[in-house]
Amino acid sequence: MKTQNQRAWFFVLPVLLLVAFNALIPMMTVVNYSVQETFGNNVFFWEGVRWFEELLNSERFHAALGRQFLFTGIILAIEVPLGIAIALAMPRSGPWVPVCLVLMALPMLIPWNVVGAMWNIFALPDIGLLGYFMNTTLGIDYDMTQNPFAAWATIITMDVWHWTSLVVLLSYAGLVSIPDAYYQAAKIDGASNWSVFRYIQLPKMKQVLTIAILLRFMDSFNIYTEVFVMTGGGPGNSTTFLSIDLVKIALGQFDLGPAAAMSLIYFAITLLVSWLFYTLMTKDDAK
């Protein structure tokens, strides 16, 4: 038995190497930067926890973090119920099933930057379909490069269009695994549609929904590409989410130390929230 266990390490080694190069070493580099100051030329000065202290006390970071949580909160509040509702409305059998599934999967297959470019053009006030329709047909002053509210609304609509399908497909997978007998039993119990949803469908979807919410949280919390292409963080700083701000600090101002500290805090927040959520959702099952 013991020799077998030792041999297992040998098989894990390649993966370990791979993880080391794509995660651990870059991560350590970031840790290295986060406690030092550099002016290029590979010259470093020790700074200790200064960047962390500064960042945690910086209003700019608080504002970006606030925008990030607000954005992610809105995204989850829209996409999760909407995704479940669409999954409930989709047919369980028949010729329309594959049609619905393909239609649903389509937005997810488009690359992030293409999605950003598409929506950017879509929203242009003079030639974009959406922009033109809003301004000329409806007479609403709509320009996401000028109006923060328009920028938020457009980015949220874009994300809902792009990623609600993920929630739909996962919920749908949970729904079709429920045998007819449960629906019949619920009907005989006298259950209303709401009780059927609350006591049969929702519990059956719980596991896939946990995954869906987790993925949507992490993705929307780390959103970068689409926002960069669509608004670049503007107008003003109104759509400067954490990732946009991070890139501005790291590549715009070339403050590698503060940027590295911010990356670590950003990562820690994502990890912490995901872990908390996952632990809460799976607590009952472990009992």
Next chain:
Amino acid sequence: MTITLNNITKVVAGQTHIKPTSLSFQTGHFNVLLGETGAGKTSLIKLMAGLDPIASGTIEMDGQDVTKLTTQKRNISLVHQFFVNYPHMTVFDNIASPLRVAGMAKSEIQGRVEDAADILQLRPMLHRRPHELSGGQQQRTALARAIAKESQAVFLDEPLANLDYKLREELREQLPELFAGRGAVVVYATSEPEEALLLGGSTALMDDGNVVQFGPTAEIYRNPKTLMAAKVFSDPPINVAKVSKRGNTLTMGQSAKWDAASLNDTPDGTYHIAVRPHHVTPTPSPANTVALEGKILVTELSGSESSAHFAMPDANWVSLAHGVHPYQVGEDHPFYLDPSACLLFSEDGQIVAGGGA
């Protein structure tokens, strides 16, 4: 409480699954639906439960027309052949679920669930999940839910079919007491004639979407109106053969011949006789007088009974007798028929004479 079906039918995609059916189920005894798999028992139950739409006819419960009512509004319970319990709920919550939906007070739910659990010996399992229970306990949970709900109608769709033999016997014995005095109409579907005899106050024999006969169980067992009814209500299968009648004499095959004095008024001609396997014995007796020549095909011993399938020139029959008989497969063996136990049917399958045995 009664359930009355007036000419109800079920049609799916142009195919008639249930032909026009009129029945009246009463409270106070078990109403058995007996028929083979595919005879329409489950279909009929689903129609009564409102789970499937009826194509025509009406259903009344206690004189009230419920045809248009949804399942939710009919006060019913259903226990399936396979065990349906909500997997994420404890046994307690499973039994309580219809009561919670009805908005009953917590204290009353507690009392009702505990009563039902006591009757079905589930008290120690109340806080377990269904997957932690044996098949018998799972099915008892489903039965407890039906009992706790105190519904007007309880449909049991082959509830014992997936249980092992011993549990099945045990639960079958308990079933009639469980529902006695509860005022609910109990409809019990089964494919086993023996179960109908053990349980049934009244039985509806079903075949191919038709109710072929309905009445008090013992009565329709003794007096089937048609050959089909006799076939449905017999296990092992009832023995059937063609006979010709001339005067008072019935002739079957080459050699078997006997007098039937009670057939004076029946015209001469060709008929079918049907006789249950236990009226065909390997040894003669004062009742079993008509000798048949058979060749043994298959023999089975079950407990204290021996059955033998034997071939005659124009029919294969089964004999069922007490005791252990030393049959040899392939040997020629005489069997003896009790002529007074024979049912005589016309060629189109209507009863002509016999019965009461």
